[in-house]
Amino acid sequence: MSSQPMTSSVHLITSRLRCTPPQTSPTPKPYLIHTTDLKDTDYRVKAHNLDPTAVRKTISLGDLSGLTKLGVHLTTIPPRSKSCVMHWHSQDDEWIYVLDSGPSGAVLVTLPPGEKEVKEETIRKGDFLAFPAASGLAHTIVTGDEEVVYLCSGTREPVDVCTYPLIGKKLLVDRTGGEMWYAKEDSIEGYGAGPLPGLRK
Secondary structure: OOOOOOOOHHHHHEEEEOOOOOOOOOOOOOOOOHHHHHOOOEEEEEEEEEEEEEEEEEEEEEHHHOOOOOOEEEEEEEEOEEOOEEEEEEOOEEEEEEOOOOOOEEEEEOOOOOOOOEEEEEOOOOOEEEEEEHHHHHHEEEEOOOOEEEEEEEEEOOOEEEEEOOOEEEEEEEEOEEEEEEHHHHHHOOOOOOOOOOOOO
């Protein structure tokens, strides 16, 4: 039986973005960054591409220090907001360490694979969250009356698929070519029986 390749027709893609590969600079990057010396203008305030209400202030410490295999971000989520659209990664490991959460803490919202009901857990300063690649555990952080500050990091595998189960979309990331595509799950055809060779199961 012959397997069918995954459909890549342009009409299946809802949007296309640029993903800039890490650049090698002739000027050595600093191995020590004093984060207390950073100014507000050093940070970016951005909303998630799929949800304008998910706003965060962030700076990429990994890019500043020249890391190419890891993304490392110092991030602040304002009160009554959320960190991102609930998601999980197929190839990239991801972790979060909570630096400050205020007296009331924040809420970690997760959706285990195969489940329909989300789970809510309080997280506080000092908590460590780990989301291994291909775990299928979708997640986001929702803030209360106080802002939340955390350090987060993730691997930068050559190819990754980020799944957003609650909105039926996927983000296809190709770091070898520096491009990303959003696609609707109901418009993607499977490769056939079994996983693609060389990808994590």
